[in-house]
Amino acid sequence: MFIEQEYYLWKMVDYMVHVHQFQVLHVNTSHGEIWLEKKVNRKNHVLRLSHKQLNWRNELSRELETGYRQLNQNRSLFRGGKLEFHMVFVSEHPPVDEWEDTVKEYNDRKIPLHLYYMSDETKEQALEDLFKPLDIEKPEINGSLREEDMEASLPSMKHQLVKKQREQREAAASIFDYGRPRLTYVLLAVNILVFLYLEMVGSTTSIETLISYGAKYNPAIMDGEWWRILTSTFLHIGFIHLFMNMLALYYLGSAVERIYGTLRFAVIYFAAGLFGGMASFMINPSVAAGASGAIFGLFGALLFFGVQYKQLFLRTMGYNLIVIIGINIAFGVMVPQVDNGAHIGGLIGGFTASAMVHLPKHAMKKWQPAAVLLYAGAMAAMVYLGMTGAFNGEQSRMVVQEVSELNEQESYSDVIQITTQALEEPQGYEAELLFHRSYAYLQSGESAEAEEDLEQVISIAPDLAEAHYNLALLLQQDGELEKAAERASKAAELNPDNADFQQLNEELAQ
Known part of the structure; x- marks a missing residue:
């Protein structure tokens, strides 16, 4: 029995x-x-x-x-x-x-x-x-x-x-072994070589160098240099930025390329990089560079894999991956210097691109064309919102340009009125707006208001030499020579090639 x-x-x-x-x-x-x-x-x-x-x-x-x-x-x-x-x-x-x-x-x-x-x-x-x-x-x-x-x-x-x-x-x-991480290694090499080249010709921490070699710079993009959305993904600001991104690319890129294969990986990486770059253009008015958007797209690709293989995903990487993404997004929210728009945009772009190409050995799905349309529609919407300045401070930038011209035309009362209104929502241009208003106040004989604005400008943008120079002139006029000498010295230090700055510094140093 x-x-x-x-x-x-x-x-x-x-x-x-x-x-x-x-x-x-x-x-x-x-x-x-x-x-x-x-x-x-x-x-x-x-x-x-x-x-x-x-x-x-x-x-x-x-x-x-x-x-x-x-x-x-x-x-x-x-x-x-x-x-x-x-x-x-x-x-x-x-x-x-x-x-x-x-x-x-x-x-x-x-x-x-x-x-x-x-x-x-x-x-x-x-x-x-x-x-x-x-x-x-x-x-x-x-x-x-x-x-x-x-x-x-x-x-x-x-x-x-x-x-x-x-x-x-x-x-x-x-x-997990469909492809080999060939493109991952190519991308690592290209990013490192670009970094070394920029260090040879200038400095990767220099805004001027970054802009010259293709960083995301909204005014240039507005003038038609859309290629910056792509080239900015190969630039990095300093060694630590490069090291952290390349470390993430090595591990995430290897995993994603093994799962999706080289061709799909290429589509996901660059589609996520473009999507993250466009999100940064829409939201962030600052100069930006780095592969972070594309790398967050690899997170998105792994999340899409998790949707298709829930059990396998949760057994292997699931909760750990979700925690890492959460920590990175939280870090981006808490630290102002982090381009959170590029990170979240890259994550969404990577997930959508993964839906567009799908996983290997899977039949064509009805929702793949819908994913393509969603990606294209979102990109078009971000272009429009970026151009109109709804989120990235482009409206404030245009106001800065307008009041600069009005100051040249000596329309100081208009400058004061426009900048005061714009300062209610400066969108990252507070220092520039305050500086132009201080100049208008100065020319209108309202020296106390001009001095107050210049003090705020220096606290926001301490490297703006013109603000130190103008404040030195005001303090000299008020008889506060010691403070004036300090500001004049700072202006001359920040811009040693300016003859006016050097002359005032020498005069007050006597």
Whole structure:
């Protein structure tokens, strides 16, 4: 009779794996123990099935505790969704003493435990109880075969199950080994070479050098230099910026290129870089450079992979990746110098680009053309919003240009009125607006207001030599020669080539 129960177990498992595609987590053919998993109705059902005769209640209790401990030790394998644990025992007879309430102590635990004891008398009802939450039909297992026939079929079923487990593991591993990180290494080399070249001809921390060699500079883009959206992804501001981005590119790029292949990786990387650059143009008025937008696009590509392979994603990288993205976005929000627009834009662009190209070995989906339209529409919208200055301070920049011309025309009252209104929402141009208003105040004879504005300008933009010079003139006029000399010295230091600055500095230094 031992063969009959063993046959029943392996036939049941064979049906679940080959007909209903259960994942084989573990197989021990010699001890007759199998672990299976499948997600059904947003619940992860984990099954531990074994062929074992348990004669006493305490033996069953020990088996339940062992199985529950094994589940918790491998808890990381079952992330995502609510977890249900099913323990199935197949044997000829149930335990001698009362055993039905042994599972009650597990009812209050975090992971529910369901017990199915399939003795010869109860196996049909127990099988029905097991398959009901798994949402599968109960199979007809032929138990009338001769014992010799059952025994003869067991090696084949065991072999097929072990083979299925190996195939499932190889299929999962092949997902992460579709391509080779060739383009990743090319991008690393190009970024490093560009950095070294800029250090030779100037400095990567010099705004002038960065603008000259293709950084994202909104006024130039407004004049038609749209290529800066792409070229800025190859420039970096200082060694630390380069090192951090290249470190991220090495790890993320290698992972994404292995999953998607080189061609898809290229589309995702550059599409994310362009999307992040355009988001930066729309939101951030400052000069910007770096591969961060494209790198955040690689985060987006991995998130898209997670949508397609939820279980595999959560088992391998899921929560860790989400935490890293959250930390980076939070860091960008808290630190003003970080171009958060490029980061979030790159993340969205990378996810959308991944939907456009999809994963390898997948049939064309209806939503892929929709993803292309979404990407193109979002890019067009960001171009429009960037040009109109709704978010990036372009309106304030135009006001700065306007009041500069009005000062040249000596329309000082208009300058004061326009700048005062614009300073309610300066959009990153507070120092420039205050400087032009201080000049208008100075020319209108309102020296106290001019001095107050210049003090604010210096606190916001301490490297603006003209502000120090004008304040030195005002302080000299008020007889505060010591303070005037300090400001004149700073102006001469910031701009040593300006003859007026040097002359005033020498005059006050005497």
